[in-house]
Amino acid sequence: MLRNLLISLLLLSFVYIFYNLYVGFTPKTELDGIAAHYADKGAAEIGAANLVTAVVVTYRGFDTLGEVTILFLTASIIGFFLKLTEADENKVIIHRGTSELLATSSNLLVPIIILFGIYVFMNGHLTPGGGFQGGAIIASAIALAILANPNMHINHQIILWVESISGVVFVLMGVLGILLAGGFLDNRILPQGQFGTLLSAGAIPIIYSFIGLKVGAEISNILEKYQKSQKES
Amino acid sequence: MEFFELGKISLLIGFGLIVLGFWGILSQKNIIKIILSFTIMETGVNILIVSLGYVKGKTAPIIDSAVEQGANHSVLGQVVDPVPQALVLTAIVIGFGTTALLLAYAMKLFKAKRTLQINNFNDLKW
Amino acid sequence: MIYILIASFIGLLSFVIGALAIQSKKLSVAVIATGVVSLFSSILFLLMAAPDVAMTEASIGSGLTTLIYFYVLNKIKKHHA
Known part of the structure; x- marks a missing residue:
């Protein structure tokens, strides 16, 4: 009884705070401050047609580096927690048998979905999408493959190498920015190119592609760990 | 004060989902349910942040033929705020990473006690 | 105007489905309902001129997260049965 009372008291105070915030809020009609600068000069400075990509990769590139690090840490901690014993590792998952439809369609679709993911992160500076979305699409292809064949063996060496090389290249591009251009993760180490084409916006397509590969490898790793944990009795 | 505006309605939805998720975290006993409430709360926070950057009647911050461009591809006054979106x-x-981590902990807890009711985890109580 | 109608409709639906997710006795129903709330929020992001965020939410928030929940549910159900 006391518990319910306390919960409702806490929720009511939250509602009161939010109500005051809501009443005091006036929607923007014009961009101001730093956002106005991004909208005005972003295309000229960075050369990316997608301003969100310009912010994620270059203006706030340091945040993205931290984000990728957090994802890497999560993947490692999950790997540590869901580690199987030697005996469990060699078990075979007994399942009802995959339906013909799922097996055939996964064989057909997995390469196409991976290709689409690569398309999404290579065009991150022109169209909606980018490294995170492309990585998630690649991971969903891996998820489909795992669902179709639960005992599929995924080569850990490949995931490990893709992940480490992408991370190292990402940081190296950032350091090159200090040496050759204005600062860490500056994209002007490569020529800007024609606005709106694939090879434009300096280093953004390269950096975002490696972010995509890294995110895809990490999420696939997490999914594979969860799949393996089903073996444990 | 105009009520019927996309920015304000989205703000309201965001606040509502946060309160809903908070209520779930406080009132539920099952650990999986608590994690689910966490996910709902997180969705609310995301809606809230994006709605703060919305400018009425403006398009997405992507410079293509759909947007009027000024000199040097300047789109000032045409697009919404890109920073909250980033x-x-x-x-x-x-x-996603934190939810996966929470679920890994939940699996570990289930392995230890064969239950997910949070009342049974009272080892630190004395 | 049509955007505002769609947004209010989505908001009401996501409150109802979110409450269902928290109150439901069956965990599988709750997990699916949370995925639906994520999917609705992705539509809302699209209305608020944020296609990047909408894509991410639809693929990660409502796709992969739901998948992981079901892995855990499957693990738990094995022992209850």
């Missing part, structure tokens, strides 16, 4: 983009991916 923040939420990373927040969603981190949210």
Whole structure:
């Protein structure tokens, strides 16, 4: 009884705070401050047609580096927690048998979905999408493959190498920015190119592609760990 | 004060989902349910942040033929704020990571006690 | 105007489905409902001129997260049965 009372008291105070915030809020009609600068000069400075990509990769590139690090840490901690014993590792998952439809369609679709993911992160500076979305699409292809064949063996060496090389290249591009251009993760180490084409916006397509590969490898790793944990009795 | 405006309605939805998720975290006893409430709360926070950057009647911050461009591809006064969108983009991916971590802990807890009711985890109580 | 109608409709639906997710006795129903709330929020992001965020939310928030929940549910159900 006391518990319910306390919960409702806490929720009511939250509602009161939010109500005051809501009443005091006036929607923007014009961009101001730093956002106005991004909208005005972003295309000229960075050369990316997608301003969100310009912010994620270059203006706030340091945040993205931290984000990728957090994802890497999560993947490692999950790997540590869901580690199987030697005996469990060699078990075979007994399942009802995959339906013909799922097996055939996964064989057909997995390469196409991976290709689409690569398309999404290579065009991150022109169209909606980018490294995170492309990585998630690649991971969903891996998820489909795992669902179709639960005992599929995924080569850990490949995931490990893709992940480490992408991370190292990402940081190296950032350091090159200090040496050759204005600062860490500056994209002007490569020529800007024609606005709106694939090879434009300096280093953004390269950096975002490696972010995509890294995110895809990490999420696939997490999914594979969860799949393996089903073996444990 | 105009009520019927997309920015304000989205703000309201965001606040509502946060309160809903908070209520779930406080009132539920099952650990999986608590994690689910966490996910709902996180969705609310994301909606809230994006709605703060929305400008009425403006288009997405992508410069293509759909947007009127000034000199040097300047789109000032044509697009919404790109910064909150970039923040939420990373927040969603981190949210996936934290949810996966929470679920790994939940599995570990289930293995230890064969239950997920939070009342049974009273080892630190004395 | 049509955007505002769609947004209010989505908001009401996501409150109802979110409450269902928290109150439901069956965990599988709750997990699916949370995925639906994520999917609705992705539509809302699209209305608020954020296609990047909408894409991410639809693929990660409502796709992969739901998948992981079901892995855990499957693990738990094995022992209850």
